[in-house]
Amino acid sequence: xxxxxxxxxxxxxxxxxxxxxxxxxxxxxxxxxxxxxxxxxxxxxxxxxxxxxxxxxxxxxxxxxxxxxxxxxxxxxxxxxxxxxxxxxxxxxxxxxxxxxxxxxxxxxxxxxxxxxxxxxxxxxxxxxxxxxxxxxxxxxxxxxxxxxxxxxxxxxxxxxxxxxxxxxxxxxxxxxxxxxxxxxxxxxxxxxxxxxxxxxxxxxxxxxxxxxxxxxxxxxxxxxxxxxxxxxxxxxxxxxxxxxxxxxxxxxxxxxxxxxxxxxxxxxxxxxxxxxxxxxxxxxxxxxxxxxxxxxxxxxxxxxxxxxxxxxxxxxxxxxxxxxxxxxxxxxxxxxxxxxxxxxxxxxxxx
Amino acid sequence: xxxxxxxxxxxxxxxxxxxxxxxxxxxxxxxxxxxxxxxxxxxxxxxxxxxxxxxxxxxxxxxxxxxxxxxxxxxxxxxxxxxxxxxxxxxxxxxxxxxxxxxxxxxxxxxxxxxxxxxxxxxxxxxxxxxxxxxxxxxxxxxxxxxxxxxxxxxxxxxxxxxxxxxxxxxxxxxxxxxxxxxxxxxxxxxxxxxxxxxxxxxxxxxxxxxxxxxxxxxxxxxxxxxxxxxxxxxxxxxxxxxxxxxxxxxxxxxxxxxxxxxxxxxxxxxxxxxxxxxxxxxxxxxxxxxxxxxxxxxxxxxxxxxxxxxxxx
Numbered sequence: 001x002x003x004x005x006x007x008x009x010x011x012x013x014x015x016x017x018x019x020x021x022x023x024x025x026x027x028x029x030x031x032x033x034x035x036x037x038x039x040x041x042x043x044x045x046x047x048x049x050x051x052x053x054x055x056x057x058x059x060x061x062x063x064x065x066x067x068x069x070x071x072x073x074x075x076x077x078x079x080x081x082x083x084x085x086x087x088x089x090x091x092x093x094x095x096x097x098x099x100x101x102x103x104x105x106x107x108x109x110x111x112x113x114x115x116x117x118x119x120x121x122x123x124x125x126x127x128x129x130x131x132x133x134x135x136x137x138x139x140x141x142x143x144x145x146x147x148x149x150x151x152x153x154x155x156x157x158x159x160x161x162x163x164x165x166x167x168x169x170x171x172x173x174x175x176x177x178x179x180x181x182x183x184x185x186x187x188x189x190x191x192x193x194x195x196x197x198x199x200x201x202x203x204x205x206x207x208x209x210x211x212x213x214x215x216x217x218x219x220x221x222x223x224x225x226x227x228x229x230x231x232x233x234x235x236x237x238x239x240x241x242x243x244x245x246x247x248x249x250x251x252x253x254x255x256x257x258x259x260x261x262x263x264x265x266x267x268x269x270x271x272x273x274x275x276x277x278x279x280x281x282x283x284x285x286x287x288x289x290x291x292x293x294x295x296x297x298x299x300x301x302x303x304x305x306x307x308x309x310x311x312x313x314x315x316x317x318x319x320x321x322x323x324x325x326x327x328x329x330x331x332x333x334x335x336x337x338x339x340x341x342x343x344x345x346x347x348x349x350x351x352x
Numbered sequence: 353x354x355x356x357x358x359x360x361x362x363x364x365x366x367x368x369x370x371x372x373x374x375x376x377x378x379x380x381x382x383x384x385x386x387x388x389x390x391x392x393x394x395x396x397x398x399x400x401x402x403x404x405x406x407x408x409x410x411x412x413x414x415x416x417x418x419x420x421x422x423x424x425x426x427x428x429x430x431x432x433x434x435x436x437x438x439x440x441x442x443x444x445x446x447x448x449x450x451x452x453x454x455x456x457x458x459x460x461x462x463x464x465x466x467x468x469x470x471x472x473x474x475x476x477x478x479x480x481x482x483x484x485x486x487x488x489x490x491x492x493x494x495x496x497x498x499x500x501x502x503x504x505x506x507x508x509x510x511x512x513x514x515x516x517x518x519x520x521x522x523x524x525x526x527x528x529x530x531x532x533x534x535x536x537x538x539x540x541x542x543x544x545x546x547x548x549x550x551x552x553x554x555x556x557x558x559x560x561x562x563x564x565x566x567x568x569x570x571x572x573x574x575x576x577x578x579x580x581x582x583x584x585x586x587x588x589x590x591x592x593x594x595x596x597x598x599x600x601x602x603x604x605x606x607x608x609x610x611x612x613x614x615x616x617x618x619x620x621x622x623x624x625x626x627x628x629x630x631x632x633x634x635x636x637x638x639x640x641x642x643x644x645x646x647x648x649x650x651x652x653x654x655x656x657x658x659x660x661x662x663x664x665x666x
Contacts, residue, residue, distance in 0.1 A: 002633050036395055039414050048410040052417065053490055053559070054530050056441040059461070102460050137483070140449040141459050148463040170453040177456065206454050210471055214456045217467050 001063050007045045011064070012072035019079020024087065027096040030057055058103040065107045077109035085115035088123055094134045098141040105145045113153045116142065120161075127166040140171065147174035155182045163193045172197035173211040177218065184219040188230035191242055202244060212248040224249070353666065354393045354408055355656035362640035364405040366562050367412070368655035369648040370555040373566035374425075375662045380554045384424040386663040388556050391415055393665065413559035419494040425552035428574050428599050433501040433544050436488065436601075437522060437617060440464055440536035446486040451475050461536045469616040472538075476614035482606045488540060489603035495557060496603065498550070499526060499578070499596045501541045519618035524582035525595040527563040529624050537617035546610040549602035552576050557600045562640060565647050575599055584646060585625040585639070593646055
């Protein structure tokens with residue numbers, strides 16, 4: 001994109017208010033006006049630098065932003081935030097708001113976050129307001145792009161939004177994934193927060209395949225393993241509200257390179273992650289040990305790091321019978337019960 | 353005046369060379385060329401100020417928002433299925449929002465990763481993949497660019513076989529100079545029977561796109577032919593810079609179902625034409641001048657005057 005210094009100078013000296021109008025009128029005329037005079041004025045003085053077709057406008061403006069001075073960038077982002085807060089009051093608001101948010105996310109303009117959240121709440125999540133299809137489309141796009149931006153303010157907002165009954169359930173997946181990107185170890189909690197939406201989505205054939213496919217690329221096996229016991233897989237009522245999550249995880253991990261060599265074994269009562277080649281034996285047993293940790297405090301003395309795995313291994317071997325008994329007690333199994341596939345069998349097979 | 357202004361730089365002269373060639377070939381009726389150029393000139397005159405080559409090119413591009421000027425080239429017929437290549441963001445904009453959410457597809461391209469391709473392709477198999485209000489092509493200008501599907505398929509296979517980045521190659525062979533690194537592209541394959549109107553592209557549809565090349569007089573095909581950016585640079589005497597057949601097609605509304613197939617092209621990794629950057633006016637001018645030489649050959653007279661001999665414009 002070739003832009004003259006004189007054009008940049010004008011942009012670098014625009015005030016925040018000027019930028020706000022520049023965005024509001026520019027996006028309006030660029031998208032909808034057939035009047036060439038309007039087009040001549042839209043995004044002046046760079047209207048001739050921008051292409052009407054083939055390249056999204058927000059991307060072209062993001063490129064312009066990168067060429068501005070620090071002061072120019074500050075006015076640009078603050079003006080964009082102002083335009084976003086005023087946009088929905090204008091007739092063309094629904095058509096232009098999402099484009100402004102795309103631009104804001106592309107250049108990571110933090111200042112837009114405080115201004116877009118009230119619009120989401122007012123026009124999308126307010127249970128007393130109904131919205132039409134274009135409004136749904138706009139805010140669905142906005143949630144989509146914002147969910148890929150890992151920012152503390154947004155993450156705080158997602159924590160609230162994900163369990164709002166008025167949130168369209170389809171948006172729960174991108175928000176869940178956004179939260180997982182930020183704090184992967186808390187995924188069981190996020191799953192809990194979104195449970196009413198996910199319960200609805202589970203009636204749909206596509207769910208949860210795509211969400212879990214994305215999940216396994218952003219949360220690695222180690223994190224999942226450490227946090228599996230926080231899932232609601234066993235509770236006093238013998239219900240397993242999160243078992244669907246593990247089942248899909250089991251399917252998706254087989255095809256994911258981040259999880260190469262990792263098998264999940266679902267026993268019905270217990271989820272084990274088993275590491276195969278190319279992981280070495282210490283990792284293999286450390287994994288099993290970690291699963292035990294999560295069920296009892298008995299083994300807290302054993303550290304999880306690889307450096308003292310030998311010690312852990314011996315500890316594990318010596319305590320094998322106790323562990324097995326505890327597991328049986330824990331799950332209320334009698335001694336005649338066929339060992340749960342996985343753990344007890346492995347314990348018996350350990351050789352020092 | 354407008355035509356003389358275009359003659360001031362290689363970028364403007366590229367447009368003139370294409371006008372002259374289209375008229376010489378009879379690719380478009382002279383009255384339609386005249387009408388378009390007069391509309392552009394009137395707009396520039398109304399502004400009551402001096403105008404530059406860029407001003408003219410921009411008015412030409414903006415004028416094609418008015419559908420009365422486009423699709424005036426020779427009508428084309430084909431029994432072959434066609435393909436169009438588009439930017440990821442535009443393809444995702446066409447999607448039904450619910451499908452987009454459900455398949456966790458990012459709406460903006462700088463968040464796209466190869467893992468999303470599979471989701472996209474699977475989403476495309478859903479019967480309600482497209483939002484019903486959309487059409488293939490830009491609604492504003494009322495058309496889209498297309499090439500022959502089988503040629504794209506063959507190129508894809510060849511690239512896979514030779515380990516060549518398909519996105520780079522398709523960008524080059526179709527002359528899509530505006531797709532620079534990080535641009536992720538999608539192909540839509542369309543059955544021939546879905547096409548209502550298809551014409552030979554001319555300088556009018558090209559707007560300010562500076563790698564459009566009018567069909568050569570020796571061409572035996574009714575279709576236009578792209579200029580392969582992979583063959584135009586480095587500058588040499590090689591005249592074999594032909595790419596693939598091209599046409600412009602009237603927008604296809606998706607209110608009625610059509611059998612379409614979507615394929616991922618991938619993301620462009622390199623700049624076109626062996627460039628070092630796209631922001632340097634000197635480098636741009638040098639490439640434009642080289643391209644002008646390729647399409648206008650050794651023509652030494654005034655291109656503006658040559659055009660004025662055929663159409664009535666000041």
